[in-house]
Amino acid sequence: xxxxxxxxxxxxxxxxxxxxxxxxxxxxxxxxxxxxxxxxxxxxxxxxxxxxxxxxxxxxxxxxxxxxxxxxxxxxxxxxxxxxxxxxxxxxxxxxxxxxxxxxxxxxxxxxxxxxxxxxxxxxxxxxxxxxxxxxxxxxxxxxxxxxxxxxxxxxxxxxxxxxxxxxxxxxxxxxxxxxxxxxxxxxxxxxxxxxxxxxxxxxxxxxxxxxxxxxxxxxxxxxxxxxxxxxxxxxxxxxxxxxxxxxxxxxxxxxxxxxxxxxxxxxxxxxxxxxxxxxxxxxxxxxxxxxxxxxxxxxxxxxxxxxxxxxxxxxxxxxxxxxxxxxxxxxxxxxxxxxxxxxxxxxxxxxxxxxxxxxxxxxxxxxxxxxxxxxxx
Ligand SMILES: *[C@@H]1O[C@H](CO)[C@@H](O)[C@H](O)[C@H]1NC(C)=O
Ligand SMILES: *[C@@H]1O[C@H](CO)[C@@H](O)[C@H](O)[C@H]1NC(C)=O
Numbered sequence: 001x002x003x004x005x006x007x008x009x010x011x012x013x014x015x016x017x018x019x020x021x022x023x024x025x026x027x028x029x030x031x032x033x034x035x036x037x038x039x040x041x042x043x044x045x046x047x048x049x050x051x052x053x054x055x056x057x058x059x060x061x062x063x064x065x066x067x068x069x070x071x072x073x074x075x076x077x078x079x080x081x082x083x084x085x086x087x088x089x090x091x092x093x094x095x096x097x098x099x100x101x102x103x104x105x106x107x108x109x110x111x112x113x114x115x116x117x118x119x120x121x122x123x124x125x126x127x128x129x130x131x132x133x134x135x136x137x138x139x140x141x142x143x144x145x146x147x148x149x150x151x152x153x154x155x156x157x158x159x160x161x162x163x164x165x166x167x168x169x170x171x172x173x174x175x176x177x178x179x180x181x182x183x184x185x186x187x188x189x190x191x192x193x194x195x196x197x198x199x200x201x202x203x204x205x206x207x208x209x210x211x212x213x214x215x216x217x218x219x220x221x222x223x224x225x226x227x228x229x230x231x232x233x234x235x236x237x238x239x240x241x242x243x244x245x246x247x248x249x250x251x252x253x254x255x256x257x258x259x260x261x262x263x264x265x266x267x268x269x270x271x272x273x274x275x276x277x278x279x280x281x282x283x284x285x286x287x288x289x290x291x292x293x294x295x296x297x298x299x300x301x302x303x304x305x306x307x308x309x310x311x312x313x314x315x316x317x318x319x320x321x322x323x324x325x326x327x328x329x330x331x332x333x334x335x336x337x338x339x340x341x342x343x344x345x346x347x348x349x350x351x352x353x354x355x356x357x358x359x360x361x362x363x364x365x366x367x368x369x370x371x372x373x374x375x376x377x378x
Contacts, residue, residue: 066373067148070116073125081124091129091155092194097122097215100131100187100198102180103141103156107203109351110344112148113369117206119149120369128211130154131191131198133183135161148371157190159183167285169292176297176326184262184298185281188272196270202263204323204349206369209340214317217266222311223277224302225266227318230258234307237300242293255308262302263343264318266311280305316340322362323348331360342366 082095099118103111119125134141134156142156161179163186168177183190184200191198199214217225234257235243243249272278284301287293294300315335320343324330329348342365344350350366353359 067112067144067371068373069147070119070149070371072151073119073122081127091153091192093129095127096129096153097124097127097212098129098131098191098195098198099201099211100133100184100191101201102133102159102183102203103145104135104178104180105137106178107349108141108144109370109372110203110205110349112371113351113366114201114203114205114207115145115149115152116371117208117369118201118211119152121207121210123210123212126151126153128153131187131195132156133159133180133187133190135159135180135183155192159186159190164285167282167289168297169285169289181298184265185278185301187267188269188278191269196268198267198269200262200265200267202343202345204345205263205318205341205343206366207341208365209316214266214313214340217311217313219266219268219311222309223268223271223275224306224309225311225313226260226262226264227315228258228260228310228312230256232259234259234303237296237303238294239292241291245291245293248287248291248293251304252308257303257307259303260307260310261318261320261343261345262299263320263345264341266313277305314338314340318343320345322346322350322360324360329353331362334362 082093101111101114115130118128122128130145130152132141132145132154135158138156138158145152145154145156159180164179164182168179168182170177187198187200197215199211219225237259238249281301281304284304288301316338317340319334319339319341321332322334322342323344323346324332326347329346331348332346334342342362344363344366348360350359350363351370351372353363354367354370
């Protein structure tokens with residue numbers, strides 16, 4: 001129920017604080033807009049203090065971020081895993097599986113479920129290293145991840161939203177304009193240089209299969225691997241003006257571009273660095289700002305640079321669209337075929353729908369990974 005409130009990150013956290021801590025209910029609560037636009041924010045200071053204050057605990061769980069401690073996942077065949085052969089914290093250990101995911105308040109519940117799902121199904125959970133891309137409250141989020149997943153190998157990276165703010169133009173859904181959505185374009189420079197491959201995962205998905213299978217993807221000459229959807233009408237991802245303007249549309253000459261979803265990508269970071277794809281994507285965002293060549297957020301520049309060049313991965317690794325469309329978030333069914341990953345892309349999110357007691361049938365597949373602890377469900 002709390003997560004129904006789709007305010008800005010701070011507002012959501014503030015809601016939790018206010019509702020779960022009756023003594024705080026008199027705390028003045030500015031509208032979400034005010035929180036978003038102010039630089040110095042006394043409310044934020046209050047939250048930071050309160051979240052770290054050990055007196056705000058309920059049943060052993062930190063009250064501000066009420067997440068249960070995840071069970072410790074043991075793999076079936078520990079001797080096949082590499083953990084222990086190298087220093088546990090060494091990010092450059094070549095046997096690690098690297099996963100990048102964003103952490104912010106609005107999607108925190110989703111991110112935690114995603115991490116949980118990766119660990120639960122990994123044959124070697126101790127070999128998975130998480131790279132968290134964070135734009136705000138990095139120390140608090142680090143503490144939270146540590147307490148929820150005590151044995152997790154991870155590093156938190158600060159993604160400066162100012163890096164992209166000037167480049168972002170409005171899109172059909174305001175959630176698509178969040179700077180953190182664009183962090184996936186900066187992994188090559190943010191992550192440790194020794195990390196040569198990473199799996200990028202959105203925050204609104206769960207894996208139901210061993211991530212090491214996805215990690216083993218042969219990218220061939222490609223920089224990005226992702227499931228392709230060649231029957232989708234590719235032209236609708238760009239405006240009519242884009243297609244008539246030859247200097248833009250010629251980018252697809254000699255390519256057979258197909259839609260792919262950027263929520264699940266296997267990325268060769270070495271090739272990315274070598275060809276500076278970050279700059280190529282930024283160049284398209286600059287063109288978008290001036291000529292408006294598409295309506296969606298961070299996806300189209302990826303299509304412009306990579307569509308028709310990605311290594312096609314089995315569709316089972318991104319059963320996307322479960323959140324419904326960008327307007328109504330209506331219920332969707334799975335695509336035909338096997339399932340290794342369920343993705344609630346679109347405007348409906350399973351935690352919001354479950355809390356509203358109007359879930360879609362497939363939302364029940366997300367629920368087992370939910371680590372959110374609410375006083376009501378306790
Ligand atoms: C694809 O979409 C474009 C633009 O929306 C439309 O003009 C075209 O007719 C569509 N093509 C097909 C085969 O549906
Ligand atoms: C959303 O729902 C409204 C009202 O039920 C309907 O009129 C509209 O066509 C729907 N939009 C989409 C994109 O499905």
